[in-house]
Amino acid sequence: MIPDTDTIVAVATAPGLGGIGVVRLSGQEVLSFALNLAGITPKPRYAHFCQFREVSGEVIDEGILLYFPAPYSYTGEFVLEFQGHGGPVVLNLILEQCINLGARLALPGEFTQRAFLNDRLDLVQAESVADLIEASSRQSAKASLRSLNGVFSKRINEIRDRLIDLRMFVEASIDFPEEDIGFQDKLMMREKLLGINQDLEVLLSQAQSGRRIRDGLSIVIAGPPNAGKSTLLNAFAKDDVAIVTPYSGTTRDTISETIRLGSIVLTMTDTAGIHESDDLIEQEGINRAHKAIYGADLVLWVVDASMPRQPEAIDIISSDIQVWKIYNKMDLAAPNVDFSDGFAISAKSGKNIANLQDRLRHFAESEDIGEGTFTARARHIEAIQSCKESVDQAFEVCDSLELFAESLRHAHGALARITGFFDSEDLLGEIFSRFCIGK
Ligand SMILES: Nc1nc2c(ncn2[C@@H]2O[C@H](COP(=O)(O)OP(=O)(O)OP(=O)(O)O)[C@@H](O)[C@H]2O)c(=O)[nH]1
Ligand SMILES: [Mg+2]
Incomplete structure (x- = not known):
């Protein structure tokens, strides 16, 4: 591919109000923009304090002008940065001036694309x-x-x-x-x-x-109907995101929420209760639950601790997917119930939820395998x-x-x-x- 070499321009800082806003230009020829807008020929990598002016000579803003000659710039081309005040009107005025002088508005990612095309970055680095x-x-x-x-x-x-x-x-x-x-x-x-x-x-x-x-861990809450899966999602989300009723088969669609645990971000998905059903809508919900389980990094298999003979995850979930067994409704469980192969909570009262969150955080943090970790x-x-x-x-x-x-x-x-x-x-x-x- 032959790189485009026309001069591109864009506001490089986030839209909205800010103390500083940056307009960035990249191309083969950017010095004329410095001369036209700031009246100077900047020295390479030197912070020039100057006024930015319209063609009429009227001052638009004042700030820092930076010049990075090729190939020692982000894009590998000649780059100019106008660092003015971070208001959209001011930045747009500078942008308009650059476009009037012949620059083209950059496409999304075009600065980084040029860095890639000029061998400053490979594709993985660009991403x-x-x-x-x-x-x-x-x-x-x-x-x-x-x-x-x-x-x-x-x-x-x-x-x-x-x-x-x-x-x-x-x-x-x-x-x-x-x-x-x-x-x-x-x-x-x-x-x-x-x-x-x-x-x-x-x-x-x-x-x-x-x-x-990169994407955050995907945690799926699954299990038999009425075990308290949606109540658990709501406890994590600290909000009533999923409908909870005393009726079995309440949840049909999968419901995903982004959950923050300290510096960790998880996607937690509530699913329809898995069981044999003749109801067409419920069957579709159960299909969706299986799909969510298939893509999960971890499944919380929630069972009702107060009920005998709850189904085992192993009969439903393939063995290469990590599963934690969660005994919910521990407040209703008989005193002799053995929780040793799982984790006992009460989603409704919040009992042991903080411990579960801690364990999830450790699980997520164990993904960080040290200095060699990279995003993919x-x-x-x-x-x-x-x-x-x-x-x-x-x-x-x-x-x-x-x-x-x-x-x-x-x-x-x-x-x-x-x-x-x-x-x-x-x-x-x-x-x-x-x-x-x-x-
Ligand atoms: N006592 C007690 N009741 C709970 C607990 N957790 C949930 N419940 C109740 O159990 C019932 C079912 O809760 P849901 O959260 O809707 O259960 P679910 O697993 O999402 O059910 P489906 O969507 O039908 O599969 C509701 O009446 C909840 O209030 C708990 O820890 N203790
Ligand atoms: Mg539910």
């Missing part, structure tokens, strides 16, 4: 800029910053380099068949592939954890999975060099999609259009 801005918890902000600093990209590139290394060997063997590859070579190839496969598995689980940090998106996970599938495929076809080479090529392509090399414009457009304007 982490948006993730950092949108971070809803301290944990996800820290992890986004690590992605921005290249922690995730470095891991991908290490595996990519080893794939390239193996590809070079295999392609050379195909191109020069007279140098027959022997048993030892094949053994070496398999060993290298095994190493790559193991690293991909680690990367996949780290990326999945990074995805959970569903797109990255799909690409790593697809790379792994091609590597698995390569194992199966390693008797045929051509097929082996082809599988490695696919694996390489899948990894390259993550950092953005060999990518289609469609994908790039899709990613950058989700940014805010001015970034």
